[in-house]
Amino acid sequence: MKITQDLVQGALFSIIGLVALVMALQFPLGTPNRMGPGFFPVVISALLLLTGIAILMRGRLGKSEVIAMSRWWPIAIVTVAIIVFGFLLDKLGLPVSVLLLCIGAGTASITFALNWKAVAGAVAFSAACGLLFVTLLGLPIPLVGSWLQVLAVR
Known part of the structure; x- marks a missing residue:
């Protein structure tokens, strides 16, 4: 398996988004009219997770540059x-x-x-x-x- 830029970036975004989402779900969400302290972190971390998944899919479907392992x-x-x-x-x-x-x-x-x-x-x-x-x-x-x-x- 080749390590590509999309694989690394997508995995990084997905992992950070997932960890942040798990942490944010510990706070009360509230409602869209009366947002709780967990509402904004949940939305942002979910968007980061979705972005990571999209980048992983793009790397799988498209052509991405292989990362050189020299540095x-x-x-x-x-x-x-x-x-x-x-x-x-x-x-x-x-x-x-x-x-x-x-x-x-x-x-x-x-x-x-x-x-x-x-x-x-x-x-x-x-x-x-x-x-x-x-x-x-x-x-x-x-x-x-x-x-x-x-x-x-x-």
């Missing part, structure tokens, strides 16, 4: 960088975690060079994320994580 390493690097970000967010805080995410994911590019420009850009983006998400939007994400608080106390 999996960058996908793995970015995936690991995102997972590490998730694990380190509470331990290091948002700015440091975003900094590591930017530099880690950047290494997936063949043109990436760890120089002062890359570090300065990552630092600026990290500071902007901390300002925007924590300070301005008030999201409950620590700016200084538990590991860094322990170091600051000593």
